[in-house]
Amino acid sequence: MAQYLTGLDGVFLALADPTRRAVIHRLGHGPASVGDLAREATMTLPSFMKHVRTLESNGLIRTVKCGRVRTCELDRERLAVVEDWLAxxxxxxxxxxxxxDQFVTNSTERNTT
Known part of the structure; x- marks a missing residue:
């Protein structure tokens, strides 16, 4: 159980930032390059890369480098941890x-009889 909570804590930490949530939202539509994702953010590329590393280290995204392009992809299974916890x-x-509701209903019925 402690390992589950540690993973869950990391996922919530990663999702706590609006920039990272925007990346998750964008990747929900399909893979994208870091460059494309960074253009949508209002920060420098090195700052944006910290967000990518946080998402990747917590297992929410995977990145693959092909030549000079690093492509990000959402790990939907990792989001299931949040879904399970919320459920x-x-x-x-x-x-x-x-x-x-049962308590209030039963109390009301006892008081009216």
Whole structure:
């Protein structure tokens, strides 16, 4: 479980930045070169490369270098870690709200009889 949380922490850390989320969003439409992605950002290429390295080190993207062009591709399986965590949180909160609803309903019925 600790390893899962460490990976999840890294993914959330990577997704915490709006530039990195924009890269993930763009790569959701298909692979793109670092140059193309950097043109959409409002920063220097070395600064942008730090974002690419963060995404890559946390497993959200893969990069492949062919000649002078580095192409980025989204790792959709890694995003499943977030989806799984959110689904578990949703399930827990739905159970809690269901129990609260039952409690309120049962309390109201007892008070009216």
């Amino acid at each position: 578990e949180q949703r399930r827990l909160w739905e159970e809690r709200t269901d129990r609260l």
